[in-house]
Amino acid sequence: MFFWKNRNKKHLTAILPEESRKECTNPGRGWYHIYTFTLDKRDVEGLLYLPFWDEETLALVRLDIGAFRCKILSKEALEYAEEILKCFHDRGKDIILRVLYDTQGKGMEREPALFSMVLTHMKQLGTVVRAYESDIFITQGLFVGNWGEMHGSKFLDREYIRELYAVWREALGTDIKIALRKPSFCRMAVVKENEKTVPGVFDDAIFGSENHMGTFGQKKKKESTWTDDWCMADELLYMQENCGMIPFGGEVLSGQMAGAKETLCTLQDFRVSYLNSIYEDQVLEQWKQTAYGEWGSLYQYIGEHLGYRFVAKNAEFYSDRIEIMIENTGFSNICDKAELMLVKENADGTEETYTADYDIRMLAGGKTAKMTVPFSGVPDENERFYLKLVRCRGKAVIRFANEGAKERLYLR
Known part of the structure; x- marks a missing residue:
């Protein structure tokens, strides 16, 4: 509605409707499902029958290249990767991309014996991924480790991580966002401590334990080296100061079941933008069974507040400008x-x-x-x-x- 606030000064105020309690689907935020593709088993017809969820704008696409641990990616594999990305582009999905050698928790067995082969694969796939730059929400990991999650790998010391990140960053260009599994990996990835172009973090163990299953350490920053795992409070501050323009998200685990208030505080503190919509079921079911006022359930409230949610409060018209109040x-x-x-x-x-x-x-x-x-x-x-x-x-x-x-x- 409109009303005149001050006729003499030609000052007009628009009061806008309140925040809806209904679903507000927007790009680059919310729940996601996982889609896994094995690049040595090309199945173009199968892409036509993938299940999609209209209310989800995100999809985690995993490209399994374990069959190529001893050789370069074939032309057919690269073409299949392009066809996969095009499929999600055509469905209007923002892609969370994870390239990995292992989907069974056997990273040491499945990843290449030669470090140089990982770098070669990064360079090969970078060309394909870069062509879909506008569709890539974020990439997760640096190919290595169990499930591509950067644990259970022989390539996780500082020099390996620094080179992996540098090569993947160059292959992707400057605009595609990269997330690593722990904040300490982010510090390992850059050359200087005050580097501005640090990667972000993804966390597949939110609520899994006090330190999110090793995502964070126990010691304070002042008691640790630059590349150690710091305590959660110090790592949160580090991420706020260095990773604020990179979305944070992942999966929840049932190790530490919390009440509604504590759950929401944690999600707010970590700036959570995206979560797996089916894992871990025990946590998600608890949220669905927890009543939460006009929102119906805690699950509904969380889903609607992952990432950003903009509500325009009012607009004031002056003779030379319009001032708009917006709440996130x-x-x-x-x-x-x-x-x-x-x-x-x-x-x-x-x-x-x-x-x-x-x-x-x-x-x-x-x-x-x-x-x-x-x-x-x-x-x-x-x-x-x-x-x-x-x-x-x-x-x-x-x-x-x-x-x-x-x-x-x-x-x-």
Whole structure:
């Protein structure tokens, strides 16, 4: 609704609908399913019958290259990898990509004996993956270890990790995000302690134990070396300062079952953007059985607040600008660049677009910010305005979570 706040100063305020309690599907956040493909067993027809979940915008795609541990990837394998990525592109999915040698917890047996072969595979696949840059949400791991999770491998000391990361980064280019299994691996991966282009972290043991099954250490940073595993509090601070533009997520385990309040605090502290939708079932079922007010269940609330969730609170029209208050009720900031636009619909059917001078990636979960759009004049009764938020990568539209909002959130 609109009302005049101060007629003399031509100051108009738009109060917007409250946050919806319904599903608000948006790119680059939420639940995901896992899809595993073995690159030496090409099955193009099988790609036509993959099950997809419309409410999920993410998919974890695992490319198993264990059959090539002693040789370069074949032309057919690379073509199959391209066909797989194209399949998910055609379905509009953001891809969490994990290339691995092992899917049985036998990393030492399945990965190459020669370190140089891993580097060769990275260079080969980098060309394929880079062609789908706009579809890649994040890549996980550096090919090695049990399930590609960087444990149970002979290539995990600092020099190996540094070279693996450097080669994979060069193969992918500068824009595709990379996540490693532990914060200490991130520090090993870069040359300088103050390096700005550090990778992020994925955690497949959230709630698994006090230290997330070895994701974190016990000692404080001041008692440790730079590449040691630090205690959770110090690692959280490190990730906040260095990995804030890389989404954090993974899987939950049932080692430490927590109440609703503690669970939500942990998800907020870690800026969790994405979670496996079927694992671990014991935790997910507990969330589904836990009532949570108007949201129905804790599971529903968590699912709707993974990553970012933008709610426009109000818009104030002045003679030279429009100020828009936006709250992020999600657990995390959005990690992709996005443009917030105010669009004016004129009486003659034309539109005028005004872009906010604000980097919405800076709006952390649980915070509110005022965004200013340069604008001249006060709207008359024949003009309509709406907000539109578009992710720069892939030009995907981001919906506001206000009641009744669709791809456009009308202010009038």
